[in-house]
Amino acid sequence: MATQQQTTSLKAMKADEVAKHNKEGDLWVIVDSIVYDLSKFGAMHPGGLGVLLDAEVAGQDATTVFYGLHRSEILQKPQYQRLKIGQIEGQSPKIQVMRPGDISKVPYGEPTWLTPEFKSPYYSPSHRALQKSMRTFIDEVITPDAQACEESGKRASKEVLSAMAKNGMNRMRLGPGKHLHGKELMGGVVKGEEFDYFHELMINQELARIGARGYGDGLNSGMVIGLPPILNFAKEPLRSKVLEEVFSGEKSICLAISEAFAGSDVSGVRTTATKNADGKTWTINGTKKWITGGMHSDYFTVGCKTDGGLTVFLVPRIEGVETKPIKTSYSPSAGTAYITFDNVKVPAENMLGPEDGGLLVILSNFNHERWVMCCASARSSRMVVEECLKWASQRYVFGKPLLAQAVIRQKFAHMIAKVEATQAWLENITYQMNNMSYKEQSKNLAGQIAFLKMQSTRFAGEIADDAVNIFGGRGLTKTGMGKQIEQFQRTQKFDAILGGAEEVLGDLGVRQAMRKMPEGVRL
Numbered sequence: 001m002a003t004q005q006q007t008t009s010l011k012a013m014k015a016d017e018v019a020k021h022n023k024e025g026d027l028w029v030i031v032d033s034i035v036y037d038l039s040k041f042g043a044m045h046p047g048g049l050g051v052l053l054d055a056e057v058a059g060q061d062a063t064t065v066f067y068g069l070h071r072s073e074i075l076q077k078p079q080y081q082r083l084k085i086g087q088i089e090g091q092s093p094k095i096q097v098m099r100p101g102d103i104s105k106v107p108y109g110e111p112t113w114l115t116p117e118f119k120s121p122y123y124s125p126s127h128r129a130l131q132k133s134m135r136t137f138i139d140e141v142i143t144p145d146a147q148a149c150e151e152s153g154k155r156a157s158k159e160v161l162s163a164m165a166k167n168g169m170n171r172m173r174l175g176p177g178k179h180l181h182g183k184e185l186m187g188g189v190v191k192g193e194e195f196d197y198f199h200e201l202m203i204n205q206e207l208a209r210i211g212a213r214g215y216g217d218g219l220n221s222g223m224v225i226g227l228p229p230i231l232n233f234a235k236e237p238l239r240s241k242v243l244e245e246v247f248s249g250e251k252s253i254c255l256a257i258s259e260a261f262a263g264s265d266v267s268g269v270r271t272t273a274t275k276n277a278d279g280k281t282w283t284i285n286g287t288k289k290w291i292t293g294g295m296h297s298d299y300f301t302v303g304c305k306t307d308g309g310l311t312v313f314l315v316p317r318i319e320g321v322e323t324k325p326i327k328t329s330y331s332p333s334a335g336t337a338y339i340t341f342d343n344v345k346v347p348a349e350n351m352l353g354p355e356d357g358g359l360l361v362i363l364s365n366f367n368h369e370r371w372v373m374c375c376a377s378a379r380s381s382r383m384v385v386e387e388c389l390k391w392a393s394q395r396y397v398f399g400k401p402l403l404a405q406a407v408i409r410q411k412f413a414h415m416i417a418k419v420e421a422t423q424a425w426l427e428n429i430t431y432q433m434n435n436m437s438y439k440e441q442s443k444n445l446a447g448q449i450a451f452l453k454m455q456s457t458r459f460a461g462e463i464a465d466d467a468v469n470i471f472g473g474r475g476l477t478k479t480g481m482g483k484q485i486e487q488f489q490r491t492q493k494f495d496a497i498l499g500g501a502e503e504v505l506g507d508l509g510v511r512q513a514m515r516k517m518p519e520g521v522r523l
Protein backbone atom coordinates (compact mmCIF):
# COMPACT_ATOMS: atom_id res chain seq x y z
CA MET A 1 0.00 0.00 0.00
CA ALA A 2 1.09 3.54 -0.68
CA THR A 3 -0.56 6.88 -0.28
CA GLN A 4 -2.05 8.62 -3.24
CA GLN A 5 0.63 10.97 -4.48
CA GLN A 6 4.34 11.44 -4.68
CA THR A 7 4.53 14.79 -2.98
CA THR A 8 8.17 15.63 -2.57
CA SER A 9 8.42 18.17 -5.40
CA LEU A 10 5.13 19.99 -4.79
CA LYS A 11 4.99 23.59 -3.60
CA ALA A 12 3.69 24.16 -0.04
CA MET A 13 0.45 26.20 -0.07
CA LYS A 14 -2.04 27.56 2.46
CA ALA A 15 -5.80 26.81 2.30
CA ASP A 16 -6.75 30.51 2.22
CA GLU A 17 -4.46 31.04 -0.80
CA VAL A 18 -6.20 28.14 -2.64
CA ALA A 19 -9.61 29.58 -1.74
CA LYS A 20 -8.95 32.64 -3.94
CA HIS A 21 -8.95 30.47 -7.07
CA ASN A 22 -12.65 29.68 -7.17
CA LYS A 23 -14.02 30.66 -10.55
CA GLU A 24 -14.16 29.52 -14.16
CA GLY A 25 -10.72 29.88 -15.77
CA ASP A 26 -9.05 30.22 -12.35
CA LEU A 27 -10.10 27.10 -10.51
CA TRP A 28 -8.18 25.14 -7.88
CA VAL A 29 -9.38 22.36 -5.59
CA ILE A 30 -7.82 20.31 -2.81
CA VAL A 31 -8.12 16.53 -2.82
CA ASP A 32 -6.37 14.58 -0.09
CA SER A 33 -4.01 17.50 0.73
CA ILE A 34 -2.94 17.97 -2.93
CA VAL A 35 -3.90 21.12 -4.81
CA TYR A 36 -5.15 20.61 -8.38
CA ASP A 37 -5.35 23.40 -10.94
CA LEU A 38 -8.54 22.67 -12.88
CA SER A 39 -8.64 26.06 -14.67
CA LYS A 40 -8.29 24.48 -18.12
CA PHE A 41 -9.34 20.91 -17.29
CA GLY A 42 -12.70 22.13 -15.95
CA ALA A 43 -14.11 22.50 -19.45
CA MET A 44 -13.08 18.90 -20.30
CA HIS A 45 -14.09 17.35 -16.97
CA PRO A 46 -16.34 14.31 -17.67
CA GLY A 47 -18.58 15.35 -14.78
CA GLY A 48 -18.97 18.86 -16.25
CA LEU A 49 -17.66 22.28 -15.23
CA GLY A 50 -20.71 23.28 -13.24
CA VAL A 51 -20.12 20.79 -10.40
CA LEU A 52 -16.58 22.09 -9.95
CA LEU A 53 -17.79 25.69 -9.51
CA ASP A 54 -19.99 24.76 -6.56
CA ALA A 55 -19.17 26.93 -3.53
CA GLU A 56 -18.20 23.83 -1.51
CA VAL A 57 -15.83 22.64 -4.24
CA ALA A 58 -14.17 25.58 -6.01
CA GLY A 59 -11.07 26.64 -4.02
CA GLN A 60 -12.06 24.24 -1.21
CA ASP A 61 -11.06 20.88 0.20
CA ALA A 62 -13.22 18.56 -1.94
CA THR A 63 -11.78 15.26 -0.68
CA THR A 64 -15.02 13.74 0.62
CA VAL A 65 -17.14 14.75 -2.36
CA PHE A 66 -14.37 13.61 -4.77
CA TYR A 67 -14.22 10.09 -3.31
CA GLY A 68 -17.96 9.83 -3.34
CA LEU A 69 -17.84 10.20 -7.12
CA HIS A 70 -14.53 8.82 -8.41
CA ARG A 71 -12.46 5.68 -8.06
CA SER A 72 -9.09 6.48 -6.49
CA GLU A 73 -7.22 5.11 -9.53
CA ILE A 74 -8.36 8.19 -11.52
CA LEU A 75 -5.83 10.34 -9.72
CA GLN A 76 -3.11 7.84 -10.63
CA LYS A 77 -3.61 8.33 -14.36
CA PRO A 78 -0.62 9.96 -16.07
CA GLN A 79 -2.75 12.57 -17.84
CA TYR A 80 -3.88 14.05 -14.53
CA GLN A 81 -0.45 14.34 -12.92
CA ARG A 82 0.11 17.73 -14.57
CA LEU A 83 -2.92 19.12 -12.70
CA LYS A 84 -1.07 18.90 -9.39
CA ILE A 85 0.42 22.24 -8.43
CA GLY A 86 0.90 22.14 -4.70
CA GLN A 87 0.33 20.57 -1.33
CA ILE A 88 -1.31 22.08 1.75
CA GLU A 89 1.31 23.02 4.29
CA GLY A 90 1.57 20.60 7.20
CA GLN A 91 -0.72 18.01 5.57
CA SER A 92 0.08 14.79 3.76
CA PRO A 93 -2.01 12.40 1.63
CA LYS A 94 -4.01 9.84 3.63
CA ILE A 95 -5.84 7.90 0.92
CA GLN A 96 -4.10 4.59 0.27
CA VAL A 97 -3.92 3.05 -3.19
CA MET A 98 -3.07 -0.53 -4.06
CA ARG A 99 0.30 -1.03 -5.76
CA PRO A 100 1.09 -4.15 -7.82
CA GLY A 101 1.47 -7.09 -5.47
CA ASP A 102 -0.20 -5.39 -2.50
CA ILE A 103 -2.42 -7.28 -0.08
CA SER A 104 -5.69 -5.53 0.71
CA LYS A 105 -6.19 -4.22 4.23
CA VAL A 106 -9.96 -4.08 3.87
CA PRO A 107 -11.53 -6.60 6.30
CA TYR A 108 -12.49 -9.77 4.38
CA GLY A 109 -10.79 -8.33 1.28
CA GLU A 110 -8.38 -11.28 1.34
CA PRO A 111 -8.85 -14.91 2.38
CA THR A 112 -7.72 -15.44 5.97
CA TRP A 113 -4.46 -17.13 4.93
CA LEU A 114 -3.37 -13.79 3.44
CA THR A 115 -4.54 -11.77 6.45
CA PRO A 116 -1.59 -11.18 8.81
CA GLU A 117 -3.45 -11.88 12.07
CA PHE A 118 -4.68 -15.31 10.92
CA LYS A 119 -3.01 -18.72 10.72
CA SER A 120 -3.74 -21.52 8.27
CA PRO A 121 -2.80 -25.20 8.33
CA TYR A 122 -2.97 -25.42 4.53
CA TYR A 123 -0.43 -22.96 3.15
CA SER A 124 3.34 -23.32 3.31
CA PRO A 125 6.11 -20.78 2.57
CA SER A 126 6.13 -22.18 -0.98
CA HIS A 127 2.45 -21.20 -1.50
CA ARG A 128 3.11 -17.78 -0.04
CA ALA A 129 6.15 -17.18 -2.23
CA LEU A 130 4.25 -18.15 -5.37
CA GLN A 131 1.29 -15.98 -4.36
CA LYS A 132 3.55 -12.96 -3.93
CA SER A 133 5.14 -13.24 -7.35
CA MET A 134 1.86 -14.26 -9.01
CA ARG A 135 -0.02 -11.26 -7.67
CA THR A 136 2.69 -8.84 -8.79
CA PHE A 137 2.83 -10.47 -12.24
CA ILE A 138 -0.95 -10.39 -12.64
CA ASP A 139 -1.29 -6.81 -11.35
CA GLU A 140 1.53 -5.51 -13.53
CA VAL A 141 1.24 -7.56 -16.70
CA ILE A 142 -2.22 -9.12 -17.01
CA THR A 143 -4.67 -6.67 -15.40
CA PRO A 144 -3.93 -3.65 -17.65
CA ASP A 145 -4.28 -5.88 -20.74
CA ALA A 146 -7.45 -7.42 -19.27
CA GLN A 147 -9.15 -4.09 -18.71
CA ALA A 148 -8.29 -2.92 -22.24
CA CYS A 149 -9.32 -6.15 -24.01
CA GLU A 150 -12.51 -6.68 -22.01
CA GLU A 151 -13.60 -3.35 -23.45
CA SER A 152 -12.26 -3.81 -27.00
CA GLY A 153 -13.34 -7.45 -27.23
CA LYS A 154 -9.89 -8.47 -28.43
CA ARG A 155 -8.12 -11.58 -27.29
CA ALA A 156 -5.36 -11.27 -24.67
CA SER A 157 -2.24 -9.74 -26.19
CA LYS A 158 0.60 -11.90 -27.50
CA GLU A 159 2.92 -10.38 -24.89
CA VAL A 160 0.65 -11.52 -22.05
CA LEU A 161 0.17 -15.01 -23.50
CA SER A 162 3.87 -15.53 -24.01
CA ALA A 163 4.77 -14.11 -20.58
CA MET A 164 2.30 -16.58 -19.04
CA ALA A 165 3.78 -19.45 -21.00
CA LYS A 166 7.33 -18.43 -20.05
CA ASN A 167 6.40 -18.39 -16.35
CA GLY A 168 4.98 -21.90 -16.64
CA MET A 169 1.42 -20.71 -15.96
CA ASN A 170 -0.08 -22.89 -18.68
CA ARG A 171 1.50 -25.94 -17.08
CA MET A 172 0.56 -24.92 -13.55
CA ARG A 173 -3.08 -24.36 -14.46
CA LEU A 174 -3.38 -28.05 -15.31
CA GLY A 175 -2.70 -28.89 -11.67
CA PRO A 176 0.02 -30.94 -9.98
CA GLY A 177 1.70 -33.71 -11.94
CA LYS A 178 4.69 -34.93 -13.89
CA HIS A 179 4.22 -32.24 -16.53
CA LEU A 180 5.61 -29.81 -13.94
CA HIS A 181 8.57 -31.84 -12.77
CA GLY A 182 11.95 -30.33 -13.47
CA LYS A 183 10.33 -27.14 -14.76
CA GLU A 184 11.23 -23.63 -13.73
CA LEU A 185 8.00 -22.01 -12.54
CA MET A 186 7.67 -18.25 -12.11
CA GLY A 187 11.41 -17.92 -12.62
CA GLY A 188 12.17 -20.63 -10.06
CA VAL A 189 9.95 -19.38 -7.19
CA VAL A 190 8.44 -22.86 -6.86
CA LYS A 191 9.68 -26.31 -7.89
CA GLY A 192 7.41 -28.36 -10.10
CA GLU A 193 7.77 -31.31 -7.74
CA GLU A 194 6.34 -29.38 -4.77
CA PHE A 195 3.42 -27.86 -6.69
CA ASP A 196 0.10 -29.00 -5.22
CA TYR A 197 -3.59 -28.12 -5.44
CA PHE A 198 -3.20 -25.21 -3.01
CA HIS A 199 -0.72 -23.60 -5.42
CA GLU A 200 -3.26 -24.07 -8.15
CA LEU A 201 -6.16 -22.81 -6.01
CA MET A 202 -4.17 -19.66 -5.36
CA ILE A 203 -3.41 -19.11 -9.07
CA ASN A 204 -7.08 -19.47 -9.96
CA GLN A 205 -8.03 -17.00 -7.26
CA GLU A 206 -5.36 -14.48 -8.16
CA LEU A 207 -6.50 -14.62 -11.79
CA ALA A 208 -10.09 -13.93 -10.74
CA ARG A 209 -8.95 -10.59 -9.31
CA ILE A 210 -8.43 -9.10 -12.80
CA GLY A 211 -12.16 -8.30 -12.76
CA ALA A 212 -12.60 -8.86 -16.50
CA ARG A 213 -14.70 -11.97 -16.89
CA GLY A 214 -14.79 -12.40 -20.67
CA TYR A 215 -11.07 -11.78 -20.99
CA GLY A 216 -10.41 -14.15 -18.12
CA ASP A 217 -12.32 -16.95 -19.81
CA GLY A 218 -10.45 -16.27 -23.04
CA LEU A 219 -7.14 -16.40 -21.20
CA ASN A 220 -6.53 -20.08 -21.87
CA SER A 221 -9.46 -21.32 -19.81
CA GLY A 222 -10.26 -23.50 -22.81
CA MET A 223 -6.86 -25.07 -22.28
CA VAL A 224 -7.58 -25.84 -18.62
CA ILE A 225 -10.41 -28.13 -19.73
CA GLY A 226 -9.30 -29.02 -23.28
CA LEU A 227 -5.73 -30.13 -22.60
CA PRO A 228 -6.16 -32.70 -19.76
CA PRO A 229 -7.62 -35.29 -22.17
CA ILE A 230 -4.41 -34.93 -24.22
CA LEU A 231 -2.25 -35.16 -21.11
CA ASN A 232 -4.07 -38.22 -19.79
CA PHE A 233 -5.29 -40.06 -22.87
CA ALA A 234 -3.36 -39.09 -26.05
CA LYS A 235 -0.80 -41.47 -27.54
CA GLU A 236 2.79 -40.54 -28.33
CA PRO A 237 4.14 -38.75 -30.33
CA LEU A 238 0.95 -36.68 -30.64
CA ARG A 239 0.75 -36.19 -26.87
CA SER A 240 4.19 -34.61 -26.43
CA LYS A 241 3.82 -32.52 -29.59
CA VAL A 242 0.52 -30.92 -28.58
CA LEU A 243 1.46 -30.50 -24.91
CA GLU A 244 4.64 -28.70 -25.87
CA GLU A 245 2.91 -26.47 -28.41
CA VAL A 246 0.24 -25.42 -25.91
CA PHE A 247 2.50 -25.09 -22.86
CA SER A 248 4.86 -22.88 -24.85
CA GLY A 249 2.00 -20.62 -25.90
CA GLU A 250 2.57 -21.36 -29.58
CA LYS A 251 -0.87 -22.97 -30.01
CA SER A 252 -4.23 -22.84 -28.24
CA ILE A 253 -6.74 -25.56 -27.46
CA CYS A 254 -10.33 -25.70 -26.19
CA LEU A 255 -12.88 -28.29 -25.14
CA ALA A 256 -15.80 -28.77 -27.53
CA ILE A 257 -18.52 -30.87 -25.91
CA SER A 258 -21.76 -28.87 -25.55
CA GLU A 259 -24.11 -28.49 -28.48
CA ALA A 260 -27.33 -26.76 -29.29
CA PHE A 261 -28.74 -30.29 -28.76
CA ALA A 262 -26.94 -31.20 -25.53
CA GLY A 263 -25.62 -29.15 -22.60
CA SER A 264 -25.28 -30.77 -19.19
CA ASP A 265 -26.61 -33.96 -20.82
CA VAL A 266 -23.24 -34.95 -22.31
CA SER A 267 -24.38 -38.31 -23.62
CA GLY A 268 -26.92 -36.55 -25.85
CA VAL A 269 -24.34 -35.08 -28.26
CA ARG A 270 -25.15 -35.43 -31.96
CA THR A 271 -21.78 -34.67 -33.55
CA THR A 272 -20.75 -37.95 -35.17
CA ALA A 273 -17.42 -39.62 -35.81
CA THR A 274 -17.48 -42.38 -38.44
CA LYS A 275 -14.64 -44.79 -39.08
CA ASN A 276 -13.58 -44.66 -42.72
CA ALA A 277 -13.10 -47.76 -44.88
CA ASP A 278 -9.28 -47.34 -44.72
CA GLY A 279 -9.54 -48.10 -40.98
CA LYS A 280 -6.93 -45.39 -40.38
CA THR A 281 -9.06 -42.28 -40.39
CA TRP A 282 -12.34 -40.98 -38.99
CA THR A 283 -14.75 -38.40 -40.37
CA ILE A 284 -16.40 -35.92 -38.02
CA ASN A 285 -19.64 -34.09 -38.75
CA GLY A 286 -21.73 -31.86 -36.50
CA THR A 287 -21.83 -28.68 -34.47
CA LYS A 288 -20.72 -27.42 -31.08
CA LYS A 289 -22.01 -24.40 -29.21
CA TRP A 290 -20.81 -22.04 -26.41
CA ILE A 291 -17.21 -23.16 -26.86
CA THR A 292 -15.04 -20.89 -24.69
CA GLY A 293 -11.85 -19.90 -26.50
CA GLY A 294 -13.10 -21.59 -29.68
CA MET A 295 -12.46 -18.51 -31.81
CA HIS A 296 -8.76 -18.48 -30.85
CA SER A 297 -8.09 -22.21 -30.88
CA ASP A 298 -5.79 -24.25 -33.09
CA TYR A 299 -6.96 -27.52 -31.54
CA PHE A 300 -10.37 -28.76 -30.38
CA THR A 301 -10.98 -31.65 -27.98
CA VAL A 302 -14.26 -32.90 -29.39
CA GLY A 303 -16.86 -35.24 -27.94
CA CYS A 304 -18.44 -37.34 -30.73
CA LYS A 305 -21.17 -39.94 -30.98
CA THR A 306 -19.81 -43.27 -32.24
CA ASP A 307 -21.55 -46.59 -32.89
CA GLY A 308 -21.19 -47.87 -29.35
CA GLY A 309 -21.23 -44.64 -27.33
CA LEU A 310 -19.16 -41.51 -27.10
CA THR A 311 -15.58 -41.04 -28.35
CA VAL A 312 -13.25 -38.07 -27.92
CA PHE A 313 -10.99 -36.84 -30.72
CA LEU A 314 -8.35 -34.17 -31.00
CA VAL A 315 -9.26 -32.10 -34.04
CA PRO A 316 -6.81 -29.54 -35.42
CA ARG A 317 -8.14 -26.43 -37.17
CA ILE A 318 -8.12 -28.00 -40.64
CA GLU A 319 -10.37 -28.02 -43.68
CA GLY A 320 -14.02 -28.44 -42.70
CA VAL A 321 -13.64 -26.78 -39.29
CA GLU A 322 -15.31 -23.40 -39.02
CA THR A 323 -15.72 -21.16 -35.97
CA LYS A 324 -18.20 -18.32 -35.68
CA PRO A 325 -18.41 -15.89 -32.76
CA ILE A 326 -21.39 -16.15 -30.40
CA LYS A 327 -22.46 -12.90 -28.80
CA THR A 328 -22.79 -13.46 -25.07
CA SER A 329 -23.39 -11.08 -22.18
CA TYR A 330 -19.64 -10.80 -21.57
CA SER A 331 -16.75 -9.64 -23.73
CA PRO A 332 -15.96 -11.28 -27.11
CA SER A 333 -12.44 -11.46 -25.65
CA ALA A 334 -13.57 -14.88 -24.35
CA GLY A 335 -13.62 -16.15 -27.94
CA THR A 336 -16.96 -17.96 -27.42
CA ALA A 337 -17.67 -19.92 -30.59
CA TYR A 338 -20.22 -21.88 -32.54
CA ILE A 339 -18.25 -24.57 -34.35
CA THR A 340 -19.20 -26.58 -37.40
CA PHE A 341 -17.39 -29.76 -38.40
CA ASP A 342 -18.10 -30.56 -42.01
CA ASN A 343 -16.58 -33.86 -43.17
CA VAL A 344 -13.47 -33.28 -41.10
CA LYS A 345 -11.01 -36.13 -41.56
CA VAL A 346 -8.72 -36.96 -38.64
CA PRO A 347 -6.23 -39.83 -38.21
CA ALA A 348 -7.19 -42.65 -35.82
CA GLU A 349 -4.20 -41.65 -33.67
CA ASN A 350 -6.14 -38.52 -32.71
CA MET A 351 -8.58 -40.61 -30.69
CA LEU A 352 -8.29 -39.77 -26.98
CA GLY A 353 -8.99 -42.79 -24.79
CA PRO A 354 -10.79 -45.87 -26.00
CA GLU A 355 -13.30 -46.05 -28.85
CA ASP A 356 -16.79 -45.64 -27.31
CA GLY A 357 -15.11 -44.87 -23.98
CA GLY A 358 -15.26 -41.09 -24.25
CA LEU A 359 -17.68 -40.56 -21.40
CA LEU A 360 -14.93 -41.50 -18.95
CA VAL A 361 -12.51 -39.11 -20.69
CA ILE A 362 -14.99 -36.26 -20.32
CA LEU A 363 -16.24 -37.11 -16.84
CA SER A 364 -12.73 -37.53 -15.44
CA ASN A 365 -12.16 -33.90 -16.37
CA PHE A 366 -15.27 -32.49 -14.74
CA ASN A 367 -14.25 -32.47 -11.07
CA HIS A 368 -11.16 -30.41 -11.80
CA GLU A 369 -13.04 -28.03 -14.08
CA ARG A 370 -15.76 -27.45 -11.48
CA TRP A 371 -13.25 -27.02 -8.67
CA VAL A 372 -11.39 -24.38 -10.76
CA MET A 373 -14.70 -22.56 -11.20
CA CYS A 374 -15.36 -22.67 -7.44
CA CYS A 375 -11.94 -21.09 -6.80
CA ALA A 376 -12.69 -18.25 -9.21
CA SER A 377 -16.28 -17.72 -8.15
CA ALA A 378 -15.34 -17.54 -4.45
CA ARG A 379 -12.61 -15.00 -5.17
CA SER A 380 -14.73 -12.78 -7.43
CA SER A 381 -17.44 -12.74 -4.77
CA ARG A 382 -14.85 -11.66 -2.23
CA MET A 383 -13.70 -8.87 -4.51
CA VAL A 384 -17.27 -7.66 -4.75
CA VAL A 385 -17.57 -7.62 -0.95
CA GLU A 386 -14.37 -5.56 -0.80
CA GLU A 387 -15.66 -3.10 -3.41
CA CYS A 388 -18.94 -2.77 -1.50
CA LEU A 389 -17.19 -2.21 1.85
CA LYS A 390 -15.07 0.56 0.33
CA TRP A 391 -18.05 2.17 -1.37
CA ALA A 392 -20.30 1.98 1.68
CA SER A 393 -17.70 3.70 3.84
CA GLN A 394 -16.82 6.48 1.38
CA ARG A 395 -20.31 7.18 0.06
CA TYR A 396 -22.28 9.65 2.15
CA VAL A 397 -26.07 9.63 2.20
CA PHE A 398 -28.21 11.72 4.52
CA GLY A 399 -24.93 13.14 5.88
CA LYS A 400 -23.53 9.75 6.94
CA PRO A 401 -21.58 6.95 5.26
CA LEU A 402 -23.80 4.23 3.81
CA LEU A 403 -22.37 1.83 6.38
CA ALA A 404 -24.10 3.82 9.09
CA GLN A 405 -27.41 2.38 7.86
CA ALA A 406 -28.38 -0.82 9.68
CA VAL A 407 -30.11 -2.20 6.59
CA ILE A 408 -26.83 -1.97 4.65
CA ARG A 409 -24.84 -3.57 7.47
CA GLN A 410 -27.32 -6.44 7.46
CA LYS A 411 -26.52 -7.06 3.79
CA PHE A 412 -22.80 -7.15 4.60
CA ALA A 413 -23.37 -9.70 7.36
CA HIS A 414 -24.82 -12.13 4.83
CA MET A 415 -22.35 -11.34 2.05
CA ILE A 416 -19.30 -11.81 4.26
CA ALA A 417 -20.61 -15.01 5.83
CA LYS A 418 -21.22 -16.49 2.37
CA VAL A 419 -17.75 -15.64 1.10
CA GLU A 420 -16.00 -17.01 4.18
CA ALA A 421 -18.06 -20.22 4.25
CA THR A 422 -17.34 -20.91 0.57
CA GLN A 423 -13.60 -20.37 0.97
CA ALA A 424 -13.44 -22.62 4.03
CA TRP A 425 -15.25 -25.47 2.23
CA LEU A 426 -13.09 -24.95 -0.85
CA GLU A 427 -9.91 -25.25 1.21
CA ASN A 428 -11.21 -28.40 2.91
CA ILE A 429 -11.93 -30.02 -0.48
CA THR A 430 -8.55 -28.88 -1.79
CA TYR A 431 -6.87 -30.55 1.18
CA GLN A 432 -8.69 -33.77 0.32
CA MET A 433 -7.55 -33.47 -3.31
CA ASN A 434 -3.96 -33.19 -2.10
CA ASN A 435 -4.36 -36.37 -0.11
CA MET A 436 -6.33 -38.59 -2.48
CA SER A 437 -5.35 -40.39 -5.64
CA TYR A 438 -7.14 -39.29 -8.79
CA LYS A 439 -9.34 -42.38 -8.53
CA GLU A 440 -10.22 -41.67 -4.90
CA GLN A 441 -11.02 -38.07 -5.80
CA SER A 442 -13.47 -39.21 -8.48
CA LYS A 443 -15.08 -41.59 -6.04
CA ASN A 444 -15.28 -39.32 -3.00
CA LEU A 445 -15.19 -35.73 -4.17
CA ALA A 446 -17.55 -35.54 -7.16
CA GLY A 447 -20.50 -34.84 -4.87
CA GLN A 448 -18.59 -32.44 -2.62
CA ILE A 449 -17.33 -30.43 -5.60
CA ALA A 450 -20.74 -30.44 -7.25
CA PHE A 451 -22.35 -29.08 -4.07
CA LEU A 452 -19.63 -26.50 -3.62
CA LYS A 453 -20.05 -25.24 -7.17
CA MET A 454 -23.79 -25.09 -6.74
CA GLN A 455 -23.39 -23.19 -3.49
CA SER A 456 -20.68 -20.76 -4.67
CA THR A 457 -22.66 -19.74 -7.72
CA ARG A 458 -25.92 -19.43 -5.76
CA PHE A 459 -24.10 -17.24 -3.25
CA ALA A 460 -22.49 -15.27 -6.09
CA GLY A 461 -25.97 -14.52 -7.43
CA GLU A 462 -27.18 -13.36 -4.03
CA ILE A 463 -24.03 -11.30 -3.47
CA ALA A 464 -24.43 -9.68 -6.90
CA ASP A 465 -27.99 -8.80 -6.02
CA ASP A 466 -27.03 -7.18 -2.70
CA ALA A 467 -24.04 -5.42 -4.30
CA VAL A 468 -26.20 -3.75 -6.95
CA ASN A 469 -28.63 -2.57 -4.30
CA ILE A 470 -25.74 -1.12 -2.29
CA PHE A 471 -24.27 0.64 -5.35
CA GLY A 472 -27.59 1.72 -6.82
CA GLY A 473 -27.41 3.00 -10.41
CA ARG A 474 -23.63 2.70 -10.33
CA GLY A 475 -23.98 -1.06 -10.14
CA LEU A 476 -25.56 -0.87 -13.58
CA THR A 477 -22.92 1.46 -15.06
CA LYS A 478 -19.96 0.10 -17.00
CA THR A 479 -17.53 2.83 -16.00
CA GLY A 480 -16.88 4.64 -12.76
CA MET A 481 -17.37 3.65 -9.14
CA GLY A 482 -19.50 0.57 -9.71
CA LYS A 483 -17.75 -0.88 -12.75
CA GLN A 484 -16.71 -4.08 -10.97
CA ILE A 485 -20.20 -4.57 -9.60
CA GLU A 486 -21.79 -4.03 -13.01
CA GLN A 487 -19.40 -6.55 -14.52
CA PHE A 488 -20.01 -9.10 -11.77
CA GLN A 489 -23.79 -8.89 -11.80
CA ARG A 490 -23.73 -9.26 -15.61
CA THR A 491 -21.32 -12.20 -15.72
CA GLN A 492 -21.56 -14.22 -12.47
CA LYS A 493 -24.25 -16.38 -14.05
CA PHE A 494 -21.66 -17.94 -16.39
CA ASP A 495 -20.31 -19.92 -13.44
CA ALA A 496 -23.80 -21.17 -12.61
CA ILE A 497 -24.21 -22.65 -16.09
CA LEU A 498 -20.76 -23.58 -17.46
CA GLY A 499 -19.37 -26.89 -16.24
CA GLY A 500 -22.82 -28.12 -15.16
CA ALA A 501 -25.93 -26.18 -14.19
CA GLU A 502 -26.66 -25.66 -10.49
CA GLU A 503 -29.67 -28.00 -10.46
CA VAL A 504 -27.81 -30.81 -12.24
CA LEU A 505 -24.90 -30.52 -9.83
CA GLY A 506 -27.07 -30.44 -6.75
CA ASP A 507 -28.84 -33.56 -7.92
CA LEU A 508 -25.56 -35.26 -8.75
CA GLY A 509 -24.35 -34.65 -5.21
CA VAL A 510 -27.48 -36.11 -3.66
CA ARG A 511 -27.42 -39.14 -5.97
CA GLN A 512 -23.79 -39.79 -5.00
CA ALA A 513 -24.78 -39.62 -1.33
CA MET A 514 -27.71 -42.00 -1.93
CA ARG A 515 -25.36 -44.52 -3.46
CA LYS A 516 -23.32 -44.48 -0.27
CA MET A 517 -26.24 -44.92 2.13
CA PRO A 518 -25.53 -48.14 4.08
CA GLU A 519 -28.33 -50.65 3.74
CA GLY A 520 -28.76 -51.28 7.42
CA VAL A 521 -29.29 -47.75 8.69
CA ARG A 522 -32.60 -46.88 10.30
CA LEU A 523 -33.86 -44.01 12.42
Ligand code: HEM
Pocket residue numbers: 029031036038045046047048051052057062065066069070074075080479480481
Ligand atom coordinates in the same frame (compact mmCIF):
# COMPACT_ATOMS: atom_id res chain seq x y z
C1 HEM B 1 -9.27 16.60 -9.07
C2 HEM B 1 -9.46 16.45 -10.31
C3 HEM B 1 -10.56 15.70 -10.96
C4 HEM B 1 -10.40 14.82 -11.96
C5 HEM B 1 -9.09 14.40 -12.60
C6 HEM B 1 -11.71 14.29 -12.30
C7 HEM B 1 -11.95 13.36 -13.27
C8 HEM B 1 -13.16 12.78 -13.53
C9 HEM B 1 -13.38 11.66 -14.41
C10 HEM B 1 -12.28 10.92 -15.20
C11 HEM B 1 -14.69 11.37 -14.36
C12 HEM B 1 -15.38 10.22 -15.11
C13 HEM B 1 -15.52 9.10 -14.12
C14 HEM B 1 -15.90 7.78 -14.72
O1 HEM B 1 -17.00 7.66 -15.28
O2 HEM B 1 -15.11 6.85 -14.56
C15 HEM B 1 -15.31 12.30 -13.48
C16 HEM B 1 -16.66 12.31 -13.20
C17 HEM B 1 -17.25 13.20 -12.33
N1 HEM B 1 -16.62 14.12 -11.53
FE1 HEM B 1 -14.65 14.55 -11.53
N2 HEM B 1 -12.65 14.89 -11.50
C18 HEM B 1 -11.99 15.75 -10.65
C19 HEM B 1 -12.57 16.50 -9.64
C20 HEM B 1 -13.90 16.54 -9.35
C21 HEM B 1 -14.48 17.26 -8.24
C22 HEM B 1 -13.70 18.06 -7.23
C23 HEM B 1 -15.81 17.07 -8.28
C24 HEM B 1 -16.76 17.63 -7.30
C25 HEM B 1 -18.05 17.77 -7.44
C26 HEM B 1 -16.09 16.21 -9.43
C27 HEM B 1 -17.33 15.76 -9.83
C28 HEM B 1 -17.56 14.77 -10.78
C29 HEM B 1 -18.85 14.25 -11.10
C30 HEM B 1 -20.20 14.69 -10.50
C31 HEM B 1 -18.67 13.26 -12.05
C32 HEM B 1 -19.72 12.34 -12.69
C33 HEM B 1 -19.80 11.11 -11.79
C34 HEM B 1 -20.74 10.03 -12.26
O3 HEM B 1 -21.02 9.94 -13.47
O4 HEM B 1 -21.16 9.26 -11.41
N3 HEM B 1 -14.90 15.90 -10.05
N4 HEM B 1 -14.37 13.15 -12.97
